Amino acid sequence: MIKPEELKEKIKATGFSCKMCGRCCTQISDNSNLVMINAPEIRRIIGGTGLSWDEIAEPYPEILKGPNEEKFTFAWCLKRNGDKCRFLDENSRCTIYEHRPLICRTYPFMLEDSELLVFECPGTGVVAGDEEAGRIAFELIERASFEQEELEKIKEIFNSAAFSGEKMNIIDSEGVKTVG
Ligand code: SF4
Numbered sequence: 001m002i003k004p005e006e007l008k009e010k011i012k013a014t015g016f017s018c019k020m021c022g023r024c025c026t027q028i029s030d031n032s033n034l035v036m037i038n039a040p041e042i043r044r045i046i047g048g049t050g051l052s053w054d055e056i057a058e059p060y061p062e063i064l065k066g067p068n069e070e071k072f073t074f075a076w077c078l079k080r081n082g083d084k085c086r087f088l089d090e091n092s093r094c095t096i097y098e099h100r101p102l103i104c105r106t107y108p109f110m111l112e113d114s115e116l117l118v119f120e121c122p123g124t125g126v127v128a129g130d131e132e133a134g135r136i137a138f139e140l141i142e143r144a145s146f147e148q149e150e151l152e153k154i155k156e157i158f159n160s161a162a163f164s165g166e167k168m169n170i171i172d173s174e175g176v177k178t179v180g
Pocket residue numbers: 024025035078085086087088089093094095096097100101104
């Protein structure tokens with residue numbers, strides 16, 4: 001895994017300062033505002049806001065079919081309100097800022113096999129503060145290992161799961177949940 005200091009320097013070389021424009025929380029192209037979120041992160045938002053699971057998340061709309069036509073998906077995403085994340089207010093501010101998921105905390109960056117990927121964002125290309133670049137580097141590394149751990153748990157659950165044939169099955173690191 002890439003070292004935090006090396007990653008921080010890469011982020012600084014790209015340059016980033018959040019413009020608080022809310023573009024990353026708004027649909028600008030097909031499903032561009034789909035924010036994947038996992039079970040522990042949903043629990044954290046529940047703990048911080050008192051909202052219910054259903055008020056926060058919905059099944060990720062990448063639906064697969066099992067051998068007996070069971071429908072299932074491997075992820076949750078934040079609920080949307082029209083073309084915006086349901087947590088974005090009219091002033092383009094995140095109303096769950098302290099509890100927002102790691103994808104939001106690290107946008108527009110992502111780590112793929114220790115390579116830094118950068119998504120389109122008006123905040124890139126400007127001078128990045130040392131402290132902010134360090135925070136993002138630390139959280140990108142945390143996100144990569146957290147997502148890997150979640151994936152391992154999901155694989156294990158998937159291999160031994162029984163699915164509902166009638167409802168949508170969502171497999172997360174807590175087990176199989178059904179909706180519909
Ligand atoms: S949780 Fe907050 S930062 Fe993340 S997409 Fe929603 S409004 Fe944006």
